[in-house]
Amino acid sequence: MTDTQPLPYAYSDFSLVLDPAIYEPLPDDWLIGITDVVHSTAAIDAGRYEDVNYAGASVIAALGNAWGTFDFAFVFRGDGAAFALPPHGLTTATSALRQVSAFARTNLDLTLRAGLLPVSEIRTSGRDVRLARYAASENATYAMFAGGGLKWAEQQIKSGRYLVEPLKNAPMPDLTGLTCDWKPFPSQHGAILSLLVEPREHGSPEAFAVLARRVLAVFDTTPRRSHPIPKDVPTPKDSERHIDPQSWAEVTSNSDFRKYDDGLRLTLDCTSEQIETVEAMLLEAKARGEISFGLHRQSHALMTCLVPSGKPDSHLHFLDGNGGGYAKAAEMM
Numbered sequence: 001m002t003d004t005q006p007l008p009y010a011y012s013d014f015s016l017v018l019d020p021a022i023y024e025p026l027p028d029d030w031l032i033g034i035t036d037v038v039h040s041t042a043a044i045d046a047g048r049y050e051d052v053n054y055a056g057a058s059v060i061a062a063l064g065n066a067w068g069t070f071d072f073a074f075v076f077r078g079d080g081a082a083f084a085l086p087p088h089g090l091t092t093a094t095s096a097l098r099q100v101s102a103f104a105r106t107n108l109d110l111t112l113r114a115g116l117l118p119v120s121e122i123r124t125s126g127r128d129v130r131l132a133r134y135a136a137s138e139n140a141t142y143a144m145f146a147g148g149g150l151k152w153a154e155q156q157i158k159s160g161r162y163l164v165e166p167l168k169n170a171p172m173p174d175l176t177g178l179t180c181d182w183k184p185f186p187s188q189h190g191a192i193l194s195l196l197v198e199p200r201e202h203g204s205p206e207a208f209a210v211l212a213r214r215v216l217a218v219f220d221t222t223p224r225r226s227h228p229i230p231k232d233v234p235t236p237k238d239s240e241r242h243i244d245p246q247s248w249a250e251v252t253s254n255s256d257f258r259k260y261d262d263g264l265r266l267t268l269d270c271t272s273e274q275i276e277t278v279e280a281m282l283l284e285a286k287a288r289g290e291i292s293f294g295l296h297r298q299s300h301a302l303m304t305c306l307v308p309s310g311k312p313d314s315h316l317h318f319l320d321g322n323g324g325g326y327a328k329a330a331e332m333m
């Protein structure tokens with residue numbers, strides 16, 4: 001993959017992105033950017049889950065609008081995001097990171113930590129950054145990352161390395177298209193589950209893929225594969241807004257409730273029995289030294305939407321639990 005080569009082929013079957021063989025390494029000179037809200041769990045405990053998710057997704061919107069396209073690799077993580085860009089994106093990426101950090105501080109009273117580093121730095125540490133893509137629908141494609149590199153980079157940024165500091169008088173980022181239009185969705189089956197499962201360092205990627213497929217098989221027995229967005233059109237925040245069932249079905253299809261980001265990252269509507277079955281499975285794997293995992297149950301799911309102004313058909317919908325979600329699951333890890 002080079003500056004001029006397209007992103008990898010997008011697979012429409014999610015089980016295929018669990019196969020480590022399909023992931024392609026990013027070039028050494030490509031850039032990895034990462035953001036996260038500092039003390040996000042405290043903000044969530046104070047009822048500010050929407051602000052946390054909005055800040056978390058802000059760099060995706062700001063970078064896409066500045067870059068002129070959303071056809072780049074990124075992943076939403078609840079209280080932050082990660083992305084990859086070719087080296088000529090350095091100025092654009094740095095500016096976007098500075099702007100969203102300043103925006104979060106000034107407009108949301110949140111500290112958004114931001115970092116940027118080349119893939120070569122990650123490889124020097126013995127980790128890697130490899131990329132695959134999942135086509136959630138005909139119009140929505142999400143990047144999947146493997147190799148342990150993003151996790152290592154996030155740890156380094158949290159320790160103070162590779163930071164991009166916000167500017168005091170940074171201009172407002174262009175967050176056009178980033179919205180939170182819908183009230184949280186209540187669980188229809190028992191609980192909204194936020195689940196993170198990561199392989200231990202030096203573990204077998206193939207063995208982890210087998211375990212991940214077993215986990216998904218449990219949740220796939222629920223109607224609609226435990227999708228947390230309701231089938232019927234829910235109530236928007238704006239009572240005067242109306243959306244037809246076909247458009248709502250597209251929203252549901254274009255959501256990221258299942259993804260791979262150096263491990264499984266899932267937001268699901270499932271039964272207590274399913275959660276208990278999977279938790280027992282994961283505890284056994286953890287006892288064998290194969291994985292780390294964290295899970296968090298809550299009553300509702302939250303959706304943050306991105307509708308690119310130049311290509312509204314490619315709307316994307318980022319999901320998290322509204323009672324702590326991925327941030328709480330990460331705490332358990």
